[in-house]
Amino acid sequence: MKIILTQEVSGLGTPGDIVEVKGGYGRNYLIPQGYAIPWTRGAEKQIDVIKRARAAREVRDLDHANEIRSSLENLSVQLPVRAGQGGRLYGSVTPAEVTAAVKRAGGPDLDKRRLELPGQIKSTGDYKVQIRLHPEVAAAFTLRVVAEK
Structure with a gap:
């Protein structure tokens, strides 16, 4: 077709x-x-x-994508989630939660469909997340998943 x-x-x-x-x-x-x-x-x-x-x-958008990439790479993103003992999460982290965490950390609005998570995030820790901002520009940032208090 x-x-x-x-x-x-x-x-x-x-x-x-x-x-x-x-x-x-x-x-x-x-x-x-x-x-x-x-x-x-x-x-x-x-x-x-x-x-x-x-x-x-x-x-x-190419220049704008490069600006966003430089701001994202210098950003510290922390995502508090509900977790049990040993750091296991109740469920997993979704792209929508990641984009909301980036926004809370002072970053730009991102399209959750362009986010590339490293598999399913089901425990606390640091994860490398990539986003395709433009066909020629990709940005990577570290997402720190922590247990809620």
């Missing part, structure tokens, strides 16, 4: 790309979530509009 991506999908492409995917993946996930539209000759004409908008955003 041919589709046109309207948003960035990791491992698949960026907005405006025409990609071939399995039918079920396209019909049941990408199109209903708004990540893609079905490919048609009429929809293909919209690609230029999507790509021009993306190009304008990227040029403006």
Whole structure:
């Protein structure tokens, strides 16, 4: 099935790309979530509009992404969570909790979908978290998960 991506999908492409995917993946996930539209000759004409908008955003966002990266790398992010004995958490840390902790620590608003956690975080400790700010810029920061008092 041919589709046109309207948003960035990791491992698949960026907005405006025409990609071939399995039918079920396209019909049941990408199109209903708004990540893609079905490919048609009429929809293909919209690609230029999507790509021009993306190009304008990227040029403006590249410098901004580098600024955000430098501020994130100098940031100390601490996330208090409920934990039992031995530092085991009740549940696990979600990307939404991480973005909220970054905001509380004085960092910028981040998109939780661009966050790359190192697997499931189910115990207290320090974790290296990465975020894709731009196709060419990624930032890494240390997340300290501590038990609530």
